[in-house]
Every structure is written in C-alpha cells, then in structure tokens.
Amino acid sequence: xxxxxxxxxxxGGYWFxxxxxxxxxxxxxxxxxxxxxxxNYASVGLVGxxxxxxxxxxxxELHGADFTWAAPFLQVFALSYKPNQIIAVWPHEQSxxxxxxxxxxxxxxxxxxxxxxxxxxxxxxxxxxxxxAPAVTSPGGxxxxxxEARFASQSAGEDGRxxxxxxxxxxxxxxxxxxxxxxDVPLPATVERVWLDAALDFDRPLDRFAGDTPPRLASAxxxxxxxxxxxxxxxxxxRIEVTASGAPEGQIAVTATEWRQMLTTARDLGLVSAQExxxxxxxxxxxxxxxxxxxxxxxxxxxxxGLVYLGPFPLGPAPRL
Numbered sequence: 620x621x622x623x624x625x626x627x628x629x630x631g632g633y634w635f636x637x638x639x640x641x642x643x644x645x646x647x648x649x650x651x652x653x654x655x656x657x658x659n660y661a662s663v664g665l666v667g668x669x670x671x672x673x674x675x676x677x678x679x680e681l682h683g684a685d686f687t688w689a690a691p692f693l694q695v696f697a698l699s700y701k702p703n704q705i706i707a708v709w710p711h712e713q714s715x716x717x718x719x720x721x722x723x724x725x726x727x728x729x730x731x732x733x734x735x736x737x738x739x740x741x742x743x744x745x746x747x748x749x750x751x752a753p754a755v756t757s758p759g760g761x762x763x764x765x766x767e768a769r770f771a772s773q774s775a776g777e778d779g780r781x782x783x784x785x786x787x788x789x790x791x792x793x794x795x796x797x798x799x800x801x802x803d804v805p806l807p808a809t810v811e812r813v814w815l816d817a818a819l820d821f822d823r824p825l826d827r828f829a830g831d832t833p834p835r836l837a838s839a840x841x842x843x844x845x846x847x848x849x850x851x852x853x854x855x856x857x858r859i860e861v862t863a864s865g866a867p868e869g870q871i872a873v874t875a876t877e878w879r880q881m882l883t884t885a886r887d888l889g890l891v892s893a894q895e896x897x898x899x900x901x902x903x904x905x906x907x908x909x910x911x912x913x914x915x916x917x918x919x920x921x922x923x924x925g926l927v928y929l930g931p932f933p934l935g936p937a938p939r940l
Contacts, residue, residue, distance in 0.1 A: 645674060652830060657682055672697045687716040703735040720757070727752040740826040742779035747771040753788075766790035779824030780834075786815040796888070806884065807849025816842040836861050836940055841871065851884075852876040859922055865939035867922040876915045878903055 642665045652658040659680040667673035674695045681688040690713040696706045709729040715722045731748035735741040750768040768788045775781045791810035821834035838860040845854045857871035875881055882903070886896040907913040921928040927937040 642674070648830065649676070657830075667696075667699070670699055672699055672702060685718045689714050689716075703737060703741065705733050705735075707731045707733075720759070723756045725754040725756070726750045729753070735826075736779075740779075740824065740828060743772070743774060743782075743825040745771070745773045761793070761795035763794070764792045774825075775818060779826060780821045780837075781818060782821075782825065783818045784815070786813070788813040807851070809849075811847040811849075813846050815844045817844070818842070849880075850877045851881050853881070857920075861940050866925045867937050867940055868924075869922055871920045871922075873918045873920060874915060875903075875918065878907070878914065878916050 642663065645665075646663055649658055649660060649663065653660070659678075659682070660676050661678035663674065663676050665672060665674050674697075676693045676695075677691075679690055679693045691710045693710075694708045696708070697704060707730060709726070711725060711727070713724040715724060729748070729750040731746060733746035734744045736744055748768075748770040750765075752764065752766065753768050754762065754764040756762040766789045769786070771785045772782045773784075775783045788810075789812055791813065792808065793806065793810065796806060818840040819836060820838040822837050823829070823832065823834045825834060838858065840858045841856050843854065843856055845852065853873065853875055855871055855873045857869060859867040859869035859871065861867055879900070882891075882896055882900055885891050886893060891899065903916050906916045906918075910916065919930055921930075922937045925937055927934050
C-alpha cells in the first residue's frame with residue numbers, strides 16, 4: 620500500500636469519526652432543546668465527504684415567549700479540518716409569528732459566518748450575517764423590502780462577555796403602512812438607512828453553553844444609532860445598564876430632525892392621539908426655540924428606578940430588557 624493510500628485511508632477514517640461526532644452532538648443538543656419546548660425539527664442529516672461537514676436541519680422551528688420562527692430547512696457548513704468556522708444558509712422563504720400574527724420573510728440570499736474560539740466552551744469570536752433583497756410581508760396588508768441588511772458582532776473582551784455589534788439596513792421601501800393603520804397620509808417612499816453601532820455586555824459569555832442559560836444583557840454602550848426617512852432623521856447615543864430585574868438605568872440622548880413632520884406622521888398613523896400630539900408639540904416647540912435649528916430637537920431620556928424621564932419629567936414605566 621502506498622503512502623498516499625495510507626494517508627487517504629487515515630483521513631477518510633478521521634472524516635467518518637468526526638462526522639459521526641458532529642451529527643451525534645447536534646442531535647443531542649436539538650433533542651434537549653426540543654424536550655424543553657424551544658425547538659422542533661423533522662430530521663437532521665450530514666454529508667460532505669471528504670473535506671466538509673455539511674449539516675442540514677429539515678423543517679426547523681424555534682419557539683419563544685409569543686414568538687415562533689420556522690423555515691423549510693437550515694444548512695450549516697464547515698470545513699472538516701476547521702470545524703470551528705461555520706457558514707449558515709437560510710432558505711429563500713421563512714416565517715416569524717409574533718403574538719399570534721404571522722409575518723413572512725423572503726430574501727434572494729441570506730447567509731452568515733461565524734468563528735468560534737478553540738477553547739472547550741467554543742466562545743464566539745466574531746460573526747456576520749448578510750441578507751440580499753430581504754422582504755417582509757404581513758397578512759395585515761403592509762410589506763417592506765430592502766436592498767440589503769447586515770449584522771456583525773465582534774468579541775471585545777477576553778472573557779467573551781462583551782461584543783461590539785453593527786447593524787445596517789439600506790433602501791427600505793414601505794408599502795401599505797398607512798392603509799393598514801386606516802390612514803391615507805402620504806409617507807416618504809424610502810427609509811434610506813437604519814444603522815446601529817453599539818457595544819453590549821452580557822452576564823455570561825456567548826459560547827456553546829448559551830443555549831442552556833441564555834446570556835442576559837448587562838449593559839449597552841450606544842456609540843451611534845440613526846434612522847433616515849426622507850427629510851426626517853432620528854439619531855441616538857448613550858449608555859444604559861440593566862438590573863437583574865431587567866430595568867434599564869442610564870441616559871440616552873435622542874436627536875430628532877424635522878420633528879414636526881415626525882409628530883404629524885405618528886398622529887396620522889394612529890401611533891399617538893390628537894391630544895397627545897398637541898401636548899408633545901407644545902413641549903417640543905418650547906425646546907426647539909432654544910436651539911439654532913428649530914427643526915431639530917435634542918431629547919435627554921433618563922432611565923431610573925423603573926421609570927423613563929424626559930429631562931426632569933417622568934413619562935411612565937421603562938421597558939424591561
């Protein structure tokens with residue numbers, strides 16, 4: 620037997636043993652999550668000899684509180700000699716059900732890549748997701764499409780608990796929003812950009828044990844966030860910490876450009892009542908008179924002891940995170 624044949628036989632044995640270990644581990648993990656009611660699936664298969672581990676989960680479902688995600692399949696690929704670096708591919712059509720309402724998701728291409736550390740816990744080093752031409756359709760009659768959506772996460776600390784994240788969605792075209800709200804108000808055709816740059820701290824690392832006890836958000840540093848919709852622009856920055864009960868504590872400064880148009884749009888879409896809009900307009904008008912540009916106002920929001928304040932004025936309970 621030649622050396623080449625020996626090496627080929629050894630590598631084939633490695634692939635067989637490795638593939639069985641990967642498949643068994645995935646089936647065990649999914650089975651445990653299914654027993655807890657978190658996931659469901661029809662079958663799991665693995666191919667790819669000799670150089671890859673190509674895993675396919677048929678009819679996967681992910682379940683949470685008032686939330687379900689479902690798809691015809693999910694594929695995860697890895698090189699057999701570099702199994703800690705993976706690529707995930709989603710089908711062209713998926714669905715999300717929130718509070719009993721199904722929303723259909725579509726895309727020309729949606730895939731993600733991730734690199735995990737070599738330690739036994741497999742801490743996440745970095746990941747990115749790109750969706751080409753994503754589209755969202757609701758049975759309520761509204762829909763939204765975008766040119767592209769991107770998400771990225773990079774570990775920013777040695778213990779794996781801090782991650783810097785970035786989100787960007789471009790050229791969002793909205794349809795049927797006003798009609799679904801019972802309004803005929805004309806809206807800007809395109810949301811040019813939704814963007815977020817932030818650093819998130821969790822109470823435990825993002826690693827292979829995260830499925831057993833999901834990491835809880837401990838703090839968020841928002842370097843920048845922006846929504847540009849026609850002439851309207853909303854931006855924010857600040858820092859919050861999250862208590863054990865989920866209450867945020869800290870400050871976020873929000874700047875609204877063309878705030879009168881924003882308020883009119885919110886009122887016409889039924890997001891605020893006419894009386895609420897009038898009260899907000901009086902307050903923002905007073906703030907805008909102290910600035911160089913009356914079309915722009917800066918709003919300092921403070922989160923403290925379970926409440927959210929605008930300046931010194933309490934607005935109501937803060938959202939739980």
